[in-house]
Amino acid sequence: MPYILNTEKDIQEMLAAIGVHSMEDLYAHLPREILISQPLQLGSGLSEQEVDEYTKKLAEKNTPIAGFNSFLGAGCYEHYIPAALNYIISRAEFNTAYTPYQAESSQGILQAIYEYQSYICLLTGMDASNASLFDGASSVAESVLMALRISQRKKVLIASTVHPEYKKTLQTYLSGLDFITTEVGCGEDGFVDMQALCELSSDEVACIVLQSPNFFGLIENNEQLCAAARSKGVLSVLVTNPSGLSILKEPLSQGFDIVCGDGQTLGQEMHLGGPSFGFLATKNSFLRQMPGRIVGKTVDTNGRPAYCLTLQAREQHIRREKATSNICSNQSLNAIAAAVYLSLMGEEGMRQAGLYALNLTHYLYEQMKEIKEIRFPFSSRFYNEFVWQIPNAQKVIDKLYKKNIIAGFYVGNFYPQLKDCVLSCCTEKKTKEDIDSFVAALRETALA
Amino acid sequence: MMERKVIFEKSSSGRKASYIKKPEITLRQAEEILPKDLLRKEVPLPSLGELEVVRHYTNLARLNFSVDTNFYPLGSCTMKYNPKINEKIAGLSGFTNIHPYQKEDSIQGALQLLHHLEQMLCEITGMKRFTFQASSGAQGELTGMLMIRKYHRIKRNKKTKVIIPDSSHGTNPATSSMCGYETVVIKSTPQGLVDIEKLYNATDDSVAAIMLTNPNTLGLFEENILKIAQIIHEKGGLLYYDGANFNPLLGIAKPSLMGFDVIHLNLHKTFSTPHGCGGPGAGAVGVNEKLLDFLPVPLVDTKRNKFYFNYRVKHSIGRVRGFYGNFNVLVRAYAYLLRLGSPGVVRVAQNAILNARYLSSKLKSYYQLASLKPSMHEVVFSCTKQKEKGISALDIAKRIIDFNMHPPTMYFPLIVSEALMVEPTETESKQTIDYFIETMIAIDKEIKENPDIIKNAPHNTPVTRVDEVRAARQLDIRWKKNGD
Numbered sequence: 001m002p003y004i005l006n007t008e009k010d011i012q013e014m015l016a017a018i019g020v021h022s023m024e025d026l027y028a029h030l031p032r033e034i035l036i037s038q039p040l041q042l043g044s045g046l047s048e049q050e051v052d053e054y055t056k057k058l059a060e061k062n063t064p065i066a067g068f069n070s071f072l073g074a075g076c077y078e079h080y081i082p083a084a085l086n087y088i089i090s091r092a093e094f095n096t097a098y099t100p101y102q103a104e105s106s107q108g109i110l111q112a113i114y115e116y117q118s119y120i121c122l123l124t125g126m127d128a129s130n131a132s133l134f135d136g137a138s139s140v141a142e143s144v145l146m147a148l149r150i151s152q153r154k155k156v157l158i159a160s161t162v163h164p165e166y167k168k169t170l171q172t173y174l175s176g177l178d179f180i181t182t183e184v185g186c187g188e189d190g191f192v193d194m195q196a197l198c199e200l201s202s203d204e205v206a207c208i209v210l211q212s213p214n215f216f217g218l219i220e221n222n223e224q225l226c227a228a229a230r231s232k233g234v235l236s237v238l239v240t241n242p243s244g245l246s247i248l249k250e251p252l253s254q255g256f257d258i259v260c261g262d263g264q265t266l267g268q269e270m271h272l273g274g275p276s277f278g279f280l281a282t283k284n285s286f287l288r289q290m291p292g293r294i295v296g297k298t299v300d301t302n303g304r305p306a307y308c309l310t311l312q313a314r315e316q317h318i319r320r321e322k323a324t325s326n327i328c329s330n331q332s333l334n335a336i337a338a339a340v341y342l343s344l345m346g347e348e349g350m351r352q353a354g355l356y357a358l359n360l361t362h363y364l365y366e367q368m369k370e371i372k373e374i375r376f377p378f379s380s381r382f383y384n385e386f387v388w389q390i391p392n393a394q395k396v397i398d399k400l401y402k403k404n405i406i407a408g409f410y411v412g413n414f415y416p417q418l419k420d421c422v423l424s425c426c427t428e429k430k431t432k433e434d435i436d437s438f439v440a441a442l443r444e445t446a447l448a
Numbered sequence: 449m450m451e452r453k454v455i456f457e458k459s460s461s462g463r464k465a466s467y468i469k470k471p472e473i474t475l476r477q478a479e480e481i482l483p484k485d486l487l488r489k490e491v492p493l494p495s496l497g498e499l500e501v502v503r504h505y506t507n508l509a510r511l512n513f514s515v516d517t518n519f520y521p522l523g524s525c526t527m528k529y530n531p532k533i534n535e536k537i538a539g540l541s542g543f544t545n546i547h548p549y550q551k552e553d554s555i556q557g558a559l560q561l562l563h564h565l566e567q568m569l570c571e572i573t574g575m576k577r578f579t580f581q582a583s584s585g586a587q588g589e590l591t592g593m594l595m596i597r598k599y600h601r602i603k604r605n606k607k608t609k610v611i612i613p614d615s616s617h618g619t620n621p622a623t624s625s626m627c628g629y630e631t632v633v634i635k636s637t638p639q640g641l642v643d644i645e646k647l648y649n650a651t652d653d654s655v656a657a658i659m660l661t662n663p664n665t666l667g668l669f670e671e672n673i674l675k676i677a678q679i680i681h682e683k684g685g686l687l688y689y690d691g692a693n694f695n696p697l698l699g700i701a702k703p704s705l706m707g708f709d710v711i712h713l714n715l716h717k718t719f720s721t722p723h724g725c726g727g728p729g730a731g732a733v734g735v736n737e738k739l740l741d742f743l744p745v746p747l748v749d750t751k752r753n754k755f756y757f758n759y760r761v762k763h764s765i766g767r768v769r770g771f772y773g774n775f776n777v778l779v780r781a782y783a784y785l786l787r788l789g790s791p792g793v794v795r796v797a798q799n800a801i802l803n804a805r806y807l808s809s810k811l812k813s814y815y816q817l818a819s820l821k822p823s824m825h826e827v828v829f830s831c832t833k834q835k836e837k838g839i840s841a842l843d844i845a846k847r848i849i850d851f852n853m854h855p856p857t858m859y860f861p862l863i864v865s866e867a868l869m870v871e872p873t874e875t876e877s878k879q880t881i882d883y884f885i886e887t888m889i890a891i892d893k894e895i896k897e898n899p900d901i902i903k904n905a906p907h908n909t910p911v912t913r914v915d916e917v918r919a920a921r922q923l924d925i926r927w928k929k930n931g932d
Binding site for chain 1: 470
């Protein structure tokens with residue numbers, strides 16, 4: 001029997017020690033009515049070889065993104081991941097351990113998470129980071145709940161340019177609670193409408209959630225937006241792509257109070273969108289309202305440096321119904337992978353990746369500009385993705401798909417008013433050849 | 449011992465390992481493309497070589513206990529063996545290198561997997577449908593409880609309270625609060641079960657649901673479960689099943705037959721996916737007919753022999769995360785179930801109970817059992833006898849580390865004083881459990897003979913006992929360039 005070590009002899013000895021005769025006796029005290037009377041229909045079990053062969057066939061029914069010339073981004077990005085990363089995080093002492101409750105036998109995990117927290121602070125400029133959350137969407141929800149606790153106010157503003165799935169998630173998280181969420185629209189240029197933000201901000205509003213680069217790839221006027229919010233005592237929450245922070249200004253200096261987002265761009269495979277991890281960083285003054293685990297550095301009884309989980313009095317296992325969040329397990333292994341990724345890439349590697357993505361995306365944009373059927377509804381102040389418009393965009397996307405090109409994300413799926421708009425992305429993985437062949441195919445399709 | 453440096457202290461300016469290729473286009477500086485005031489001046493990251501990074505993290509890995517290296521009987525966490533074939537499968541590029549917004553025709557294998565996994569979990573639990581969006585048990589609870597909330601709202605039921613036994617996981621009351629419900633705590637009987645009379649008295653028309661773990665956190669099966677279901681259902685409430693402890697019921701009993709309306713299963717516990725230092729996990733949430741219309745979107749369905757994402761759910765609560773859940777965790781759970789099949793799952797449950805019960809029968813004369821009721825997959829001891837002699841549950845836990853085993857869960861459930869909660873899981877051998885038993889007996893002996901060795905434990909770890917009070921008082925939660 002797979003994964004069971006007890007032999008028939010062991011089992012008999014153990015049953016005898018317990019004082020029962022059979023395995024069934026072990027649960028004879030369960031009510032009859034709830035027991036399964038017929039064998040389950042789960043098959044008879046497969047050999048490892050069969051499982052291997054069967055699942056391989058299943059995997060082959062999927063076309064990896066690498067099999068396309070893909071310009072898909074929209075919240076999940078294809079980056080190069082150094083080979084050493086998978087090697088490190090596959091180590092059993094990371095992969096098969098649990099939350100480091102016992103500090104003395106988990107110093108490596110704790111230090112790695114402390115390093116992760118430090119990395120998030122270095123990238124965002126913020127003072128404090130937790131040990132990770134589930135993903136970008138839930139990190140937004142947790143950030144908003146945190147802002148509501150800090151401010152004790154009842155209203156939430158969220159920019160319409162925040163990832164629509166994140167907005168939807170926030171809505172779900174708040175659905176049981178007594179808060180009002182209002183969307184702040186964007187102007188025709190794709191940026192958050194400053195005037196609307198000013199009008200909607202008031203002393204009843206807890207926070208404004210901005211995304212920059214926003215869902216359309218645009219880099220928002222963060223400093224002005226934060227200043228406008230601050231003047232009404234409204235906290236500013238930023239949702240961002242952490243890899244973009246290799247070139248974009250650190251959020252703390254722009255006036256943000258809480259920074260969150262999805263860490264997928266820091267060394268995580270896409271695997272259909274999960275697992276990656278959510279991050280959340282804030283200022284010292286708010287750190288006690290942060291949800292989730294936090295690792296701190298301290299000393300052992302001999303005065304040597306040591307690490308442990310800290311500020312646990314905020315958490316559900318201690319505070320129960322008064323906890324800052326119900327989160328228990330997070331995405332530690334993904335967070336540790338991010339620390340390893342940033343260590344491998346280093347200052348220069350991250351800067352290069354950011355700069356290459358910026359250049360390649362703008363190169364694509366310049367090339368597309370040559371095609372007269374294509375319009376650009378928004379500003380060119382973008383990082384690694386941008387929106388373009390073409391008549392019959394969905395047909396164009398389908399035609400290109402037949403040529404093995406994924407042009408990007410059809411924006412109309414989320415914003416019905418943005419008809420015929422496509423969001424395309426380049427990371428450092430794209431080449432000039434990829435872009436040129438995409439543009440050539442696009443030109444051909446547009447002419448047809 | 450040399451002080452372990454943090455990675456940042458190993459940085460040498462100028463050292464680098466370049467991993468990415470330079471594009472064959474004319475590169476412009478960022479300032480030439482974007483306004484300067486949007487750009488940062490420096491990227492304060494370290495500069496390291498690959499060997500340094502690999503050695504650093506490999507050495508950090510070596511400081512940890514894990515299932516692959518140590519017996520890890522952490523109660524309520526089900527630290528069973530994580531089969532390696534699952535890792536191999538989860539690493540296939542057809543599963544790792546797929547984008548959530550790829551066309552459905554290019555991810556049919558992934559969708560088929562999700563669909564089949566859902567069917568298997570329905571078969572195991574008797575529930576009608578599952579959603580895989582939740583990334584953990586706690587997020588599964590939130591998903592389930594928000595469905596309950598919306599169910600009552602649509603039915604115009606005035607519900608304000610959620611009943612939770614005092615033995616519950618902390619996530620239950622925390623989730624209840626996140627859903628805007630008032631938590632009503634029911635005190636357990638002296639034997640650690642739900643007190644039926646108290647439950648009856650506490651249940652009125654304002655009760656939205658009861659959140660129940662079964663077997664509960666004392667490792668006991670709530671034998672009055674059908675009565676509990678009747679009491680709650682009669683008042684129009686629903687039953688939420690916290691599946692943290694589902695392992696001993698796998699293939700033996702179904703939550704649907706117990707009367708549960710919505711359940712979550714921790715795939716990282718019962719279904720063998722690795723815990724990864726505390727995540728990623730996956731909380732599969734299953735519902736019966738009552739809550740079908742409230743599931744998060746999308747679901748995976750079939751149309752003309754094709755799998756697709758179905759966003760049409762009448763009263764859907766929406767979504768609790770981006771995309772579709774921790775897909776690569778689901779791949780592992782799926783491979784596990786394929787391998788086990790029907791006979792395999794029953795053996796899991798049986799051996800999980802066998803191991804725990806055996807351990808309990810051998811240790812009960814040394815350590816007081818929290819309950820005399822028969823334990824299921826885990827056993828909770830109360831170290832009060834030891835505490836009277838000056839040795840706490842914490843001391844014992846730390847001493848266990850010296851014997852190369854991870855300690856059990858300590859001080860939980862909260863209703864047991866000096867609790868040690870031991871969950872051996874089915875994947876451990878009698879020999880390993882015997883070693884644990886011998887160790888526990890030896891520690892009990894040490895209390896008389898050499899208590900200091902326990903109080904000063906652990907002795908062979910990279911650090912001795914850690915000053916947690918100082919950690920909270922003199923907060924240092926990140927590295928800074930020039931110290932503090």
